Amino acid sequence: MHCSSLLSTILLALTAVAKPVVIDSFVTLPISKRVNFTGTSTILERDLARAKHLRARAEARLSGRAIVNEPVDNQAVTYVAAVGVGSPATTFQLLVDTGSSNTWVGATQAYVRTSTRVECTATSTVAYHWMTWIGNEFLDQVTIAPGLVIPSQSIGVATSSDGFEGVDGILGIGPVDLTLDTLSPATTSTIPTVTDNLFSQGTITSHLIGISFEPTTQVEALNGEITWGGTDSSKFSGSINFTPVTTTEPASEFWGINQSIRYGASTTIQGNTAGIVDTGTTLLMISSNGFSAYTRATGAVTDRTTGLLRITAAQFSSLQSLFFTTNGVTLEFTANAQLWPRALNTAIGGQANQIYLIVASLGTPSGEGFDFVNGFAFLERFYSVFDTGNKRVGFATTPFTTATTN
Ligand SMILES: *[C@@H]1O[C@H](CO)[C@@H](O)[C@H](O)[C@H]1NC(C)=O
Ligand SMILES: *[C@@H]1O[C@H](CO)[C@@H](O)[C@H](O)[C@H]1NC(C)=O
Numbered sequence: 001m002h003c004s005s006l007l008s009t010i011l012l013a014l015t016a017v018a019k020p021v022v023i024d025s026f027v028t029l030p031i032s033k034r035v036n037f038t039g040t041s042t043i044l045e046r047d048l049a050r051a052k053h054l055r056a057r058a059e060a061r062l063s064g065r066a067i068v069n070e071p072v073d074n075q076a077v078t079y080v081a082a083v084g085v086g087s088p089a090t091t092f093q094l095l096v097d098t099g100s101s102n103t104w105v106g107a108t109q110a111y112v113r114t115s116t117r118v119e120c121t122a123t124s125t126v127a128y129h130w131m132t133w134i135g136n137e138f139l140d141q142v143t144i145a146p147g148l149v150i151p152s153q154s155i156g157v158a159t160s161s162d163g164f165e166g167v168d169g170i171l172g173i174g175p176v177d178l179t180l181d182t183l184s185p186a187t188t189s190t191i192p193t194v195t196d197n198l199f200s201q202g203t204i205t206s207h208l209i210g211i212s213f214e215p216t217t218q219v220e221a222l223n224g225e226i227t228w229g230g231t232d233s234s235k236f237s238g239s240i241n242f243t244p245v246t247t248t249e250p251a252s253e254f255w256g257i258n259q260s261i262r263y264g265a266s267t268t269i270q271g272n273t274a275g276i277v278d279t280g281t282t283l284l285m286i287s288s289n290g291f292s293a294y295t296r297a298t299g300a301v302t303d304r305t306t307g308l309l310r311i312t313a314a315q316f317s318s319l320q321s322l323f324f325t326t327n328g329v330t331l332e333f334t335a336n337a338q339l340w341p342r343a344l345n346t347a348i349g350g351q352a353n354q355i356y357l358i359v360a361s362l363g364t365p366s367g368e369g370f371d372f373v374n375g376f377a378f379l380e381r382f383y384s385v386f387d388t389g390n391k392r393v394g395f396a397t398t399p400f401t402t403a404t405t406n
Helices: 001-018 043-063 194-199 288-298 313-317
Strands: 025-034 076-085 092-095 123-127 131-146 148-160 169-172 206-212 220-228 235-244 258-261 268-278 284-286 310-311 323-326 329-335 355-359 359-361 372-374 382-387 392-397
Touching: 025 131, 043 284, 043 359, 131 194, 148 194, 194 220, 235 258, 235 310, 235 382, 258 288, 258 372, 268 284, 268 288, 284 288, 288 310, 288 359, 313 355, 323 392, 329 392
Parallel strands: 092 169, 268 372, 284 359
Antiparallel strands: 025 076, 025 220, 076 092, 076 131, 123 131, 131 148, 206 220, 206 382, 235 392, 258 268, 258 323, 284 372, 310 355, 323 329, 382 392
């Protein structure tokens, strides 16, 4: 039997029997940031490869073309969560990824079969920007946090994977359509994500997640959290402003939004175009013409070693804010927010006394439906909400929006 058909049977059974206990408030999973720069690719090469891969994958799905991957050997910056599988649970360190939607384990830490595992005959394959992972698909109990248990989550268990030193797999929290074409034999149905299952089994009453990241100058810090089913008001200030998921392809395949970017009072960087919000990207990536406008406005030059833009201390003192407008609401992204944390310069192969910027080019012009990637550099300054139920993305300011962190 296929996992997906098996899963529908189980879900039907669940709805027919009593609903599991509903938790009054949201439940939170702590996540930690790691900067571990060990490969030879620069941080820019790594983010570029991811952006190209995400875009190619979406375009391939939309048009039936093949995907070409550019391998990179560096994950560099990751957000990682500890998730339990089985009963008694084995705990896995998983990358938190809004750009993919399969959950799988076993890259480094071995998966332990317990009585909660249900066999299925499918294998699954997911290509990431730095590798392809292959494994067997099972149904098993997944424990995200105390009280946040999915008795029957479809997960992959790796039979082959490379490049995953230090992490055991992926917690895929992107839109469910990204799971299409990942099972073999192929199915026409999607594999419900952990968020989908928590909602359909009644554990959470709102079909959404909220994510809090914070800027850090440490190579490893427990400084983030995901909440399922609600937003954690202790992590943001003011209200959450929502914008609908964009209808523009290929950004529409992801947590994609329409957004315009301005520098200072009146310099347009990009008009109101489509791009994505992504927890698997480190930098703030924009179109090639947007990047030229930003480079002209700031006077920055490209640093050969890191691949990032670099400015002088004098240029930093006159660096203006960037302003992001989504759905009529403008968020200010300060000069300080545009800097790579100086305490981590040497962690990415840079020099301690230089000033590097986190704005980078996608290498493609605006107007192609994939004009920006708001990665960690952006998400560490704003609380973000990924609302599946209402097909929208929300942002709110936080105590870190205007903080001076480096
Ligand atoms: C950092 O990466 C290296 C090599 O890729 C790996 O051996 C190590 O376990 C990683 N450290 C952490 C904390 O993830
Ligand atoms: C986003 O921009 C595109 C192109 O201008 C437009 O067609 C669309 O209505 C906008 N809004 C959404 C939610 O996609």
